[in-house]
Amino acid sequence: MAPKKTTANTASTANVSKDELLKYYKDMLLIRRFEEKAGQLYGMGLIGGFCHLYIGQEAVVVGLEAATKEGDKRITSYRDHGHMLACGMNPDGVMAELTGREGGYSKGKGGSMHMFSKEKHFYGGHGIVGAQVPLGAGLAFSDKYKGNDNVTFAYFGDGAANQGQVYETYNMAQLWDLPVIFVIENNQYAMGTSVQRSTKSPSLWERGAAYGIKGEEVDGMDVLAVKEASEKAVAHCRAGKGPYILEVKTYRYRGHSMSDPAKYRSREEVQKMKDERDPIEAVRSLLLTGNHATEEDLKAIDKDIKVVVNASAEFAKASPEPALEELWTDIYA
Numbered sequence: 366m367a368p369k370k371t372t373a374n375t376a377s378t379a380n381v382s383k384d385e386l387l388k389y390y391k392d393m394l395l396i397r398r399f400e401e402k403a404g405q406l407y408g409m410g411l412i413g414g415f416c417h418l419y420i421g422q423e424a425v426v427v428g429l430e431a432a433t434k435e436g437d438k439r440i441t442s443y444r445d446h447g448h449m450l451a452c453g454m455n456p457d458g459v460m461a462e463l464t465g466r467e468g469g470y471s472k473g474k475g476g477s478m479h480m481f482s483k484e485k486h487f488y489g490g491h492g493i494v495g496a497q498v499p500l501g502a503g504l505a506f507s508d509k510y511k512g513n514d515n516v517t518f519a520y521f522g523d524g525a526a527n528q529g530q531v532y533e534t535y536n537m538a539q540l541w542d543l544p545v546i547f548v549i550e551n552n553q554y555a556m557g558t559s560v561q562r563s564t565k566s567p568s569l570w571e572r573g574a575a576y577g578i579k580g581e582e583v584d585g586m587d588v589l590a591v592k593e594a595s596e597k598a599v600a601h602c603r604a605g606k607g608p609y610i611l612e613v614k615t616y617r618y619r620g621h622s623m624s625d626p627a628k629y630r631s632r633e634e635v636q637k638m639k640d641e642r643d644p645i646e647a648v649r650s651l652l653l654t655g656n657h658a659t660e661e662d663l664k665a666i667d668k669d670i671k672v673v674v675n676a677s678a679e680f681a682k683a684s685p686e687p688a689l690e691e692l693w694t695d696i697y698a
């Protein structure tokens with residue numbers, strides 16, 4: 366099911382400042398260009414193992430981050446590079462980790478799915494589908510226990526939404542009024558399985574009703590709609606009213622991972638989303654029609670972003686592989 370068309374291409378800019386629009390544009394474009402570069406490096410054999418790209422879903426994390434403040438936490442699945450960049454992690458460190466280099470966030474020992482930043486309150490990067498959801502509730506528990514008003518964003522996919530541990534977590538989070546926002550990034554597919562094939566009732570956020578958790582569906586191709594929903598959810602959590610669910614309808618343009626035969630959907634379906642619902646194009650058109658920027662301004666932004674992304678690739682290539690002794694460090698037991 367394609368996300369329903371809402372305001373993205375036609376929204377009034379009355380309540381949104383030029384600076385805000387430009388920020389969303391740049392943040393989303395950084396993720397896209399970074400992911401394109403990661404795809405290239407993968408093709409060149411510089412990135413090994415798993416690599417799940419976020420291209421198409423940029424408005425989700427950028428819109429949600431727009432309502433955060435210092436101390437708020439985020440935790441997600443393996444499709445995680447966009448989340449890292451959106452919360453301010455350094456592209457150099459992310460790219461170096463993707464390529465398994467010493468300069469990476471996990472010293473080159475974690476790779477795409479296992480990066481963390483205590484400084485930016487980014488708690489991974491989790492390869493087990495749904496496993497980050499209870500961990501996210503735990504992070505929210507720590508804030509509640511300490512008595513601050515920070516919130517945690519626990520992101521998971523439509524496929525993960527069928528995991529039992531999600532519902533055990535819903536129950537405890539609501540019972541203890543935990544300040545956690547459950548973000549279902551519904552990109553319509555779990556590997557090659559569409560939501561229609563895995564789920565009778567397509568409205569995933571409504572499942573929270575069984576636990577008394579409020580929530581809503583959001584157009585995830587519209588960064589302004591996501592930001593608005595994020596503000597509402599954050600206000601709910603900061604006020605001590607317990608968890609909130611946002612089912613953000615989005616779409617991934619690339620395969621599930623780099624090794625996806627893509628036999629489960631048509632090229633036309635993907636092309637239609639790119640042509641009609643692209644989240645970056647939507648903001649670009651708002652910037653142009655609102656006379657906030659010219660084509661030249663936007664070209665210059667793209668150029669600057671490419672400089673940052675290329676520099677991250679150069680940093681990664683110049684960083685050595687971790688030393689053999691590192692095999693014996695950072696081991697839990």
Ligand SMILES: Cc1ncc(C[n+]2csc(CCOP(=O)(O)OP(=O)(O)O)c2C)c(N)n1
Binds near residue numbers: 494522523524556
């Ligand atoms: C517990 C568990 N089961 C199965 C897998 C294999 N697997 C990896 S990703 C994935 C699909 C998850 O899809 P979704 O939650 O929609 O997230 P998306 O990839 O679309 O972001 C599956 C089944 C896994 N990693 N962990």
Ligand SMILES: [Mg+2]
Binds near residue numbers: 554
């Ligand atoms: Mg999915």
